[in-house]
Amino acid sequence: MPSMTSPATAFASVSIPERLARLADLAMNLWWTWNDDAASLFHDLDPRLWDTTNENPVQFLQQLDPERFAVGLADPDYLRRYDAVVARFDAMLNADRSTTWVGQHAPELLDHTLAYFSAEFGLHRALPIYSGGLGVLAGDHIKEASDLGLPVVAVSLLYRHGYLSQRLTADGWQLDVPADLAPSAEPSTLVCDEDGEPLYVHVAFDRPEYPLRLAIWRVNVGRVTLYLLDSDVEGNPDWTRTISSRLYGGDQEHRLRQELILGVGGVRALRAMGIAPTYWHANEGHSAFHLLERVREYVAAGLTFDEAAERVRATTIFTTHTPVPAGHDVFPPELMDRYFAHFWPQLGLDREQFLALGRHEKTDHGFNMTALSFRLANQRNAVSERHGEITRTMWADLWPGKEPDEVPVTHVTNGIHLPTWTAAPVASLFDQEIGPDWREKSDDPATWEAIDQISDEEFWEVHCRAKSDLIAHLRERSRRRWAAGDFDPAQVVAAGPYLEEDALTIGFARRFATYKRATLIFHDPDRLARILNDPERPVQIVFAGKAHPADEGGKRLIQEIYWRARDPRFGGRIAFAEDYDMGLAAYLVAGVDLWLNNPRAPLEASGTSGMKAAVNGVPNLSILDGWWREAWLPDNSNGWGLEPSPLEGWAQDADEAEAIYEALEQRIVPCYYDRGPSGIPHAWIAVAKNAIKTVAPRFSARRMLIEYINRLYLPAATSSGNRR
Numbered sequence: 002m003p004s005m006t007s008p009a010t011a012f013a014s015v016s017i018p019e020r021l022a023r024l025a026d027l028a029m030n031l032w033w034t035w036n037d038d039a040a041s042l043f044h045d046l047d048p049r050l051w052d053t054t055n056e057n058p059v060q061f062l063q064q065l066d067p068e069r070f071a072v073g074l075a076d077p078d079y080l081r082r083y084d085a086v087v088a089r090f091d092a093m094l095n096a097d098r099s100t101t102w103v104g105q106h107a108p109e110l111l112d113h114t115l116a117y118f119s120a121e122f123g124l125h126r127a128l129p130i131y132s133g134g135l136g137v138l139a140g141d142h143i144k145e146a147s148d149l150g151l152p153v154v155a156v157s158l159l160y161r162h163g164y165l166s167q168r169l170t171a172d173g174w175q176l177d178v179p180a181d182l183a184p185s186a187e188p189s190t191l192v193c194d195e196d197g198e199p200l201y202v203h204v205a206f207d208r209p210e211y212p213l214r215l216a217i218w219r220v221n222v223g224r225v226t227l228y229l230l231d232s233d234v235e236g237n238p239d240w241t242r243t244i245s246s247r248l249y250g251g252d253q254e255h256r257l258r259q260e261l262i263l264g265v266g267g268v269r270a271l272r273a274m275g276i277a278p279t280y281w282h283a284n285e286g287h288s289a290f291h292l293l294e295r296v297r298e299y300v301a302a303g304l305t306f307d308e309a310a311e312r313v314r315a316t317t318i319f320t321t322h323t324p325v326p327a328g329h330d331v332f333p334p335e336l337m338d339r340y341f342a343h344f345w346p347q348l349g350l351d352r353e354q355f356l357a358l359g360r361h362e363k364t365d366h367g368f369n370m371t372a373l374s375f376r377l378a379n380q381r382n383a384v385s386e387r388h389g390e391i392t393r394t395m396w397a398d399l400w401p402g403k404e405p406d407e408v409p410v411t412h413v414t415n416g417i418h419l420p421t422w423t424a425a426p427v428a429s430l431f432d433q434e435i436g437p438d439w440r441e442k443s444d445d446p447a448t449w450e451a452i453d454q455i456s457d458e459e460f461w462e463v464h465c466r467a468k469s470d471l472i473a474h475l476r477e478r479s480r481r482r483w484a485a486g487d488f489d490p491a492q493v494v495a496a497g498p499y500l501e502e503d504a505l506t507i508g509f510a511r512r513f514a515t516y517k518r519a520t521l522i523f524h525d526p527d528r529l530a531r532i533l534n535d536p537e538r539p540v541q542i543v544f545a546g547k548a549h550p551a552d553e554g555g556k557r558l559i560q561e562i563y564w565r566a567r568d569p570r571f572g573g574r575i576a577f578a579e580d581y582d583m584g585l586a587a588y589l590v591a592g593v594d595l596w597l598n599n600p601r602a603p604l605e606a607s608g609t610s611g612m613k614a615a616v617n618g619v620p621n622l623s624i625l626d627g628w629w630r631e632a633w634l635p636d637n638s639n640g641w642g643l644e645p646s647p648l649e650g651w652a653q654d655a656d657e658a659e660a661i662y663e664a665l666e667q668r669i670v671p672c673y674y675d676r677g678p679s680g681i682p683h684a685w686i687a688v689a690k691n692a693i694k695t696v697a698p699r700f701s702a703r704r705m706l707i708e709y710i711n712r713l714y715l716p717a718a719t720s721s722g723n724r725r
């Protein structure tokens with residue numbers, strides 16, 4: 002059945018002048034998020050409103066005073082930029098696919114559509130349907146797919162309360178404030194049928210006679226379409242309407258219901274819209290029920306379970322993202338009985354056979370979504386070289402008789418979408434020094450040779466601009482919190498009012514998962530205080546990050562940092578910025594001087610924030626785990642690496658904290674403050690430039706996606722599973 006999308010009603014009551022009418026189209030496609038010149042068209046009409054609407058162009062246009070359009074209309078330069086952006090936008094949308102990267106290098110894939118499933122997508126801070134790195138990676142993946150011209154449809158859930166907005170109490174305790182996402186104020190449109198009625202699909206829970214009804218929202222991401230399923234639909238029982246509303250809230254049963262909606266509902270939504278993917282990528286095990294639904298379809302069409310499973314395997318890619326056991330969903334058999342008793346007969350299986358699909362004796366006795374995914378996907382990968390080794394050992398028992406190094410799981414190291422993560426001042430520097438086509442040839446190391454031609458003066462000036470943008474941004478955030486009246490003076494101190502533009506600034510921002518050890522640098526507080534308070538060579542640290550709402554331990558770590566930030570002995574040189582999200586991340590990764598990462602190895606599967614820092618000329622100081630093990634040069638010429646300690650627990654922490662202090666005292670602080678007569682730190686800049694040159698080509702989403710295409714997508718798309 003062909004389907005159509007409801008007309009864009011988002012701007013029905015807004016009168017945009019004819020000359021600027023296409024702003025509405027730009028607002029409804031997230032392409033603007035990685036095209037700074039498109040973003041500036043909104044920004045320049047009303048910078049303050051752009052900021053207060055969270056850079057959400059849909060809300061922005063809905064709230065803009067119509068008089069403001071006159072600013073643009075009266076400015077020939079604005080109109081010229083508008084025309085150029087619209088022309089590029091149309092060229093992107095209407096391009097003959099044969100001219101794209103995929104058309105040139107993997108033309109077979111133009112006849113195939115990939116379905117990419119992920120429980121979260123981090124695309125922009127105004128669409129808070131992600132919690133951390135996994136979601137941001139999924140977002141970067143589909144943005145790059147758009148750039149390369151790969152035909153992709155993506156599937157996820159519309160979380161109306163998003164993840165959480167973080168507020169800290171005067172006591173430093175994290176409050177989990179739900180976001181409030183109104184689909185009409187987002188770049189999303191409801192998918193409708195030929196009669197203009199909302200298109201619904203149905204998924205059975207524990208009582209198959211009362212299936213749940215799901216609506217489908219469409220979000221445009223360049224040339225890629227993302228479909229978001231939504232259980233908040235009239236006619237559904239009240240208790241079911243909030244199932245898809247929060248990302249990672251609730252208990253195991255809630256989680257299982259969400260995953261049923263994503264997996265089973267996702268396949269049915271694509272079918273209902275007449276979309277026929279020929280290969281499928283499950284980003285982490287959360288979406289693994291989509292595999293069962295596809296098996297069910299084949300069995301309904303007459304295949305045996307084994308034949309059906311073989312077809313599904315041949316056409317499926319599965320990526321696992323963490324070696325942390327708690328990161329893998331496991332559902333108790335009682336829950337599986339409740340929700341799948343009506344389902345397994347449709348697969349041609351009995352209970353035992355069905356539960357065996359999710360068995361992983363080594364770690365548990367429940368239904369393990371990662372084990373299920375490994376069993377039903379022939380293309381399997383981890384996300385860094387080291388994570389590949391760990392994964393093969395961790396899951397070796399799924400392949401009895403195989404040694405870990407024979408386990409058929411490969412790795413594709415993560416990468417970041419450079420046009421998204423390169424800060425505007427740095428991107429203009431690249432435009433000017435490399436040429437505007439650096440984005441299209443970013444995976445070629447030769448592209449980045451030109452970095453050496455940039456004068457140190459110019460390079461430093463651009464970095465200092467990003468740094469002062471960060472500090473101004475942090476001040477403005479805390480000023481607003483103060484003005485809102487619920488912030489006490491001690492909280493203002495913790496938010497970083499004393500940060501200095503001239504001091505070496507360390508950034509540490511990530512989810513407060515325990516293995517990331519956010520408080521490691523406080524291991525010896527006296528020594529840290531001496532480093533920070535050196536009157537000649539001061540050092541300051543900016544922290545940010547959210548703890549999972551159910552993670553008391555993570556919240557205590559945040560509280561500890563908050564108290565340290567207020568402690569006079571650290572001289573106001575520690576700040577905690579509330580509400581870490583993609584917006585704050587963009588300021589931090591470009592605006593600090595050094596990016597710190599000290600996970601407990603080998604638990605950081607890849608990590609991506611350090612890549613974002615490096616491409617902006619901010620070197621890393623990091624434990625050699627995940628991606629940094631592959632990127633670091635042993636002479637420290639592109640950043641600083643710390644060998645993981647062979648010890649365990651407290652002794653390991655002590656050892657690694659010592660190594661951090663020593664690196665700061667002996668090498669990093671002296672290097673930063675070694676200034677020539679002009680006040681420029683030439684030795685530091687050499688490291689920063691080398692960070693860009695070595696990280697940008699190899700840790701870009703472009704390199705990553707091309708690797709997926711050549712090694713995993715082509716075999717899946719052209720496999721025998723796609724016999725017609």
Ligand SMILES: *Cc1c(COP(=O)(O)O)cnc(C)c1O
Pocket residue numbers: 132133134135137510511512581582583586607608609610611613
């Ligand atoms: C990039 C990013 C992450 C992932 O960072 P890691 O280094 O992998 O921990 C998490 N959250 C946000 C908001 C990000 O932008």
